[in-house]
Amino acid sequence: MKLGKIFGVVWASKKVDEMKGCRLHIVQPVSDIGDKNGTPLVVADPQNIGSVGDTIVYVTSTDAAEAFENGYAPVNASVVQLVDEVA
Amino acid sequence: MIFAKVIGTVVSTQKDENLNGKKMLLCRETDHEGNPLSSYHVAVDAVQAGEGSFVLITYGSSARMTETTKDAPIDAVITAIIDDVQVEDNS
Numbered sequence: 001m002k003l004g005k006i007f008g009v010v011w012a013s014k015k016v017d018e019m020k021g022c023r024l025h026i027v028q029p030v031s032d033i034g035d036k037n038g039t040p041l042v043v044a045d046p047q048n049i050g051s052v053g054d055t056i057v058y059v060t061s062t063d064a065a066e067a068f069e070n071g072y073a074p075v076n077a078s079v080v081q082l083v084d085e086v087a
Numbered sequence: 088m089i090f091a092k093v094i095g096t097v098v099s100t101q102k103d104e105n106l107n108g109k110k111m112l113l114c115r116e117t118d119h120e121g122n123p124l125s126s127y128h129v130a131v132d133a134v135q136a137g138e139g140s141f142v143l144i145t146y147g148s149s150a151r152m153t154e155t156t157k158d159a160p161i162d163a164v165i166t167a168i169i170d171d172v173q174v175e176d177n178s
Contacts, residue, residue, distance in 0.1 A: 008119060008174035012143060016133045016153045019166060024088070024143070026119050026174060040119060042088040042143060052175055062148050074133075074145040074152040074166050076088050084171035 003083065006030045006050050010042055010054050018073040022046045025079065027058060032086070044068075045079040057081035088166065090117045093140045097129050105159040112136060112165065118170050130163035131138060131156050143167040 005064060008026030015022075023045045031037040034055075043058045044070045050056045060077045067078035095113035110132040116124040123143060128144055133155040136142050142165045150164040151157055 005117075005131055007176075008172060010143065010167075010169055011171040011173070012169050014134050015167040016155070024167070026172070042119075042125075043091070044088070065149060065152055072152055074156070074164055075151055076145055076147065076150050 001080065002029055002061050003032070004043065004056055004058050004084070006043075006052050006054050006056060007040070009052060009077070016074060018068075019044065021075070022068075023048060025050060025052075025076060027056070027077075028048045030055070034086070041077055043079055044073070044075040046073070047079070049082050055077040055083040055086075088143045088145050089168075090119055090121070090143045091115060091128065091130070091142055091165075092121065092123065093136055093138050093142060094119050094127075095138065103160055106161070109155065109159070109161075112138075112166070114142065114163075115147070115164060116168075117145075119174060124130075128163040130165050131161050132165050134165055134168055136154070136165050136168050141169045
């Protein structure tokens, strides 16, 4: 899992059924001290955890599908936690 | 998931039988503003995208997790047609 900062929203009315109702954020990966780290990516947010400006924890790879209720969705990354503070 | 623009179609008569009936589109990867990057994907179309569409591509083994692509030998699928992208200052 990695830390990232949400800085954008993707609007898509036509999606595959498996992703219906799921918000899509554009996330800038950040380092452990909060610096920009790598290229932005699109992250699904099936549980409506984050919004623009929030720092979040996201999961990548096949495991990202586990964030969905039935564990089945074609996503490469999902938001799983909202970060209050990294101490 | 990555952003891409559909730039063409790939047509073939001889193929793996699990690919029958699936539309293959040639897609140029872009950044979130739609600026083209150097890489491309041949992706299965799961949302009736057309040439010129700004789309979202899911790649790797996760690409098989749709009704259209399950149990098929594919590693890229178009999962959404993008209407709009809104970004805040990323600095």
